[in-house]
Amino acid sequence: MTNRERVLACLNYQPYDRLPIIHFGFWWETLAKWRDEGHLTDADVQEWGRTAAIEKMGFDLEWDPAYHCRYNIDPAFEYEVLEEKPDGTKLVRNWSGAVMLQKDDAGSIPAEVDHLLKDRASWEEHYLPRLQFSEARAPVNEAFLTDVHDDLRGLHCGSLFGHIRDWIGVEGTAYMYADDEELFTEIIDTVGNLCYRNVETVLAHGMRFDFAHFWEDICFKNGPLINPAVFDEKVGPHYKRITDLVKQHGIDIISLDCDGCIDKLVPIWLENGVNTMFPIEVGTWDASIAPWRAQYGQELRGVGGMNKTVFAADRAAVDAEIERLKPLIELGGFIPCPDHRIPPDAQFENVVYYTERMRAIYG
Numbered sequence: 001m002t003n004r005e006r007v008l009a010c011l012n013y014q015p016y017d018r019l020p021i022i023h024f025g026f027w028w029e030t031l032a033k034w035r036d037e038g039h040l041t042d043a044d045v046q047e048w049g050r051t052a053a054i055e056k057m058g059f060d061l062e063w064d065p066a067y068h069c070r071y072n073i074d075p076a077f078e079y080e081v082l083e084e085k086p087d088g089t090k091l092v093r094n095w096s097g098a099v100m101l102q103k104d105d106a107g108s109i110p111a112e113v114d115h116l117l118k119d120r121a122s123w124e125e126h127y128l129p130r131l132q133f134s135e136a137r138a139p140v141n142e143a144f145l146t147d148v149h150d151d152l153r154g155l156h157c158g159s160l161f162g163h164i165r166d167w168i169g170v171e172g173t174a175y176m177y178a179d180d181e182e183l184f185t186e187i188i189d190t191v192g193n194l195c196y197r198n199v200e201t202v203l204a205h206g207m208r209f210d211f212a213h214f215w216e217d218i219c220f221k222n223g224p225l226i227n228p229a230v231f232d233e234k235v236g237p238h239y240k241r242i243t244d245l246v247k248q249h250g251i252d253i254i255s256l257d258c259d260g261c262i263d264k265l266v267p268i269w270l271e272n273g274v275n276t277m278f279p280i281e282v283g284t285w286d287a288s289i290a291p292w293r294a295q296y297g298q299e300l301r302g303v304g305g306m307n308k309t310v311f312a313a314d315r316a317a318v319d320a321e322i323e324r325l326k327p328l329i330e331l332g333g334f335i336p337c338p339d340h341r342i343p344p345d346a347q348f349e350n351v352v353y354y355t356e357r358m359r360a361i362y363g
Contacts, residue, residue: 001016001017001018002150003020003060003061003150003151003152004149004150004151004152004153004210006018006019006020006060007020007022007061007152007210007335008152008210008253010332010333010334010335011253011276011301011303011333011335012252012253012333013298013332013333017363018359018362018363019329019335019336019358019362019363020060020061020335021058021059021060021355021358021359022059022060022061022062022063022303022335022336022337023054023057023059023061023062023063023337023338023342024062024063024064024278024279024304024337024338024339024340024341024342025048025062025064025341025342026048026341026342027341027342027343027344028045028048029343029344030341030342030343030344030346031044031045031048031053032045033344034348037348039056039348040053040056044056050062056352057348057351057352057355058351058352058354058355058356058359059355061151061152063255063278063279063303063304063337064154065154065155065156065211065212065213066144066151066152066153066154066155066209067141067144067153067154067155067156067202067207067209068156069137069138069156069157069158069195069198069199069202070136070137070138070198071137071156071157071158071159071191071194071195071198072159072163073095073096073097073127073130073131073163073167074130074131074137075130076095076096076130077093077094077095077096077097077116077126078093079092079093079094079095080092080093082099087103088103088104089101089102089103090102090103090104091113092110093116094110096163096166096167097115097116097117097126097127097167098112098114098115098116098166098167098169099112099113099114099115099116100112100113101113112169115167115168115169115172116167117167117168117172118168118172119180119183120180120183123183123186123187127167127187128190131190131191131194132194133193133194133197133198135201137194137198137201138197138198138199138201138202138205140205140207141207144207144208144209145205145206145207145208146208147208149208152210152211153208153209153210153211154209154210154211154212154213154255155199155202155207155209155211155212155213155246155251156213156214156215157195157198157199157212157213157214157242157246158191158194158195158198158199158214158215159191159195159214159215159216160188160191160192160195160214160216160235160238160239161188161191161216161218161226161231161235162215162216162217162218162258163191164187164188164191165217165218165225165226168187170225173225173226177227177230184234185234188234188235188238189238191238192235192237192238192241192242193238195238195242196238196241196242196245199212199242199245199246200245203245203246203249209246209249209251210251210253211251211253211254211255211276212242212243212246212251212253212254212255213254213255213256213257214239214254214255214256214257214274215256215257215258216256216257216258217257217258217259217260218231218258218260218265219258219259219260219261219262219265220260220261221260221261221283221284221285222261222285223260223261223263223264224260224262224264224265225260228264228265228268231265231268232268236268236271236272237272239269239272239273239274240272240273242273243272243273243274244273247273252275253275253276253301254273254274254275254276255274255275255276255277255278255301255303256269256274256276256277256278257278257279258277258278259279259281259340260281260283261283261285261287262277262287263287263292266292266296266300267296270296270299270300275299275300275301276300276301276302276303277289277292277300277301277302277303277304278302278303278304278337279303279304279305279337279338279339279340280302280303280304280305280339281304281339281340282305282306282307282309282339283339287305287339288305288328289302289305289328289331289334290327290328290331293331293333293334298332298333300333301333301334302333302334302335303334303335303337304336304337304338304339305325305328305334305336305337305339306321306325306336306337306338306339307321307324307339308338308339308340308342308343308346310350310354311338311342311345311346311347311350311351311354312343312345312346312347312350313350314350315350315353317350318350318353318354318357319357321354322354322357322358322361329362336358
């Protein structure tokens with residue numbers, strides 16, 4: 001079987017010859033460290049760990065949609081340094097119009113300080129013109145016009161709230177919903193309609209895909225960054241429109257990338273056609289597909305749920321994590337994958353040991 005066939009068989013509860021060994025990429029600093037240690041080459045780092053590098057680590061493939069529409073603001077805002085402080089910290093305006101506190105040698109996510117999108121005036125001047133549909137957002141890629149392929153092909157369907165959070169900020173979205181619900185709804189509807197038209201155009205071109213995929217990242221360790229009832233009412237219908245559309249084109253696996261504790265949003269996504277959760281970030285809240293499967297049944301699948309922090313420990317920790325995963329794999333419809341991009345504290349030898357043990361146990 002090909003890796004594509006293995007993945008689809010696993011997620012559809014069908015027989016397969018062995019479990020595919022999947023990853024979700026790496027921090028650039030991780031690859032650079034492994035290069036400096038002699039495990040990787042400069043070429044491996046430049047291609048962000050794809051192809052040759054993942055073979056050296058023992059992975060089969062990355063969970064990553066192959067085709068991306070241009071579903072975000074277009075054009076993006078120009079990167080601009082607004083202020084540089086004596087300690088080297090900078091206030092910058094990024095691609096989304098957000099003002100960020102950034103330090104060049106820091107590997108973590110910059111802190112948000114301010115946002116350009118605050119009200120109807122800023123929406124209509126700076127964002128609405130950048131969210132208009134055009135055919136150029138969803139061009140034909142001839143490689144996707146045939147059903148004959150061995151690689152797993154995903155269609156990225158966009159983000160229905162995650163980028164709105166980027167544009168307005170977490171506090172800003174809460175205030176906007178309270179102060180101007182009409183504008184809040186208009187922004188969501190504009191984004192939802194743009195994503196729908198992109199997907200509609202791609203599928204009308206005749207391009208073929210194995211799964212559809214969304215990105216959100218709208219949860220943290222204690223739960224969602226939006227009221228689930230509001231999310232259900234305002235965003236849920238847009239998911240339903242898009243998932244109904246892709247299902248009409250034979251795409252049955254529909255995954256969604258959201259970090260954090262997603263438990264309160266899982267039923268909303270599932271009811272609106274999203275059936276595969278990713279990356280099931282274990283975190284401090286001990287996320288697992290098991291309680292979701294018990295509550296929602298086999299319609300809910302998963303990719304992820306492997307606690308990547310063990311890569312910073314030792315082989316005993318890796319072995320313990322593999323043992324923890326065994327009953328989850330036995331549920332079916334679940335493929336382990338490190339629960340986010342592998343960070344710089346990961347030891348290359350531990351990663352290789354993980355893939356070798358998983359292959360020895362599962363195929």
